[in-house]
Structure formats: structure tokens, C-alpha cells
């Protein structure tokens with residue numbers, strides 16, 4: 001796999017992913033929900049060295065102890081999620097990629113936080 005580019009809503013932020021992601025998940029946790037305004041968020045986990053910002057500078061904030069999220073300061077798109085538990089990886093919002101269809105999630109996590117009206121895909125691995 002080569003490179004995949006993506007960007008925020010306005011396109012003021014552009015970034016590049018090189019190589020294949022380690023994980024492709026949908027997260028139902030309350031924190032992702034609040035940070036995005038969406039019922040769940042799809043994330044790709046990638047080695048930090050395989051993620052590059054091409055244009056723009058995100059702002060960041062601590063959303064929970066040890067968790068840093070970034071977003072576009074111009075248009076507000078959530079961009080990344082990073083945890084101190086895994087300093088060599090970063091999670092990138094799957095849906096921001098120009099070819100988001102290329103990265104179908106294969107597991108759903110934090111199902112204990114799921115909004116009951118949001119369906120689960122039974123073909124995916126389910127993680128409480």
C-alpha cells in the first residue's frame with residue numbers, strides 16, 4: 001500500500017498516511033462522541049512515523065488523562081487521537097481520508113458506551 005491523503009472540512013489541513021494501518025475501528029466511547037458530535041467515530045491506528053501533516057497546524061487538548069486529541073482550528077474537524085499508553089502510534093479519523101472507503105473498520109470498541117439507537121454491524125469484532 002502506498003500513501004493516502006486526507007483533509008479537514010475546509011481543506012486548510014491536509015495530511016498523509018503511508019503504508020497500511022494497524023487497526024481500523026469504530027469507537028463508541030462517550031469521549032469520542034462528545035469530541036465529534038457524532039454517535040461514534042471511525043479511527044485508523046497508524047505508526048506515528050507513517051503520519052505526516054502536509055498543510056495547516058492542528059490545535060490540541062487533553063480529553064482524558066493521557067489522551068490528546070487534535071482538531072482543525074479553522075473548521076473544527078477532529079483529526080487525531082493519541083494515548084500516552086502507545087506513544088509510537090496515533091489514531092487518525094478514518095472519514096477524513098480522501099479514500100475513506102479503502103479502510104473499512106473490522107471491529108467496534110467501547111460498546112458499553114454505545115447509544116442504543118445506533119446499530120452494530122454483527123460482522124465486526126465486538127469489544128466491550
Ligand SMILES: [Zn+2]
Nearest residue numbers: 027028029032
Ligand atoms: Zn473513543
Ligand SMILES: [Zn+2]
Nearest residue numbers: 008010072075
Ligand atoms: Zn479545517
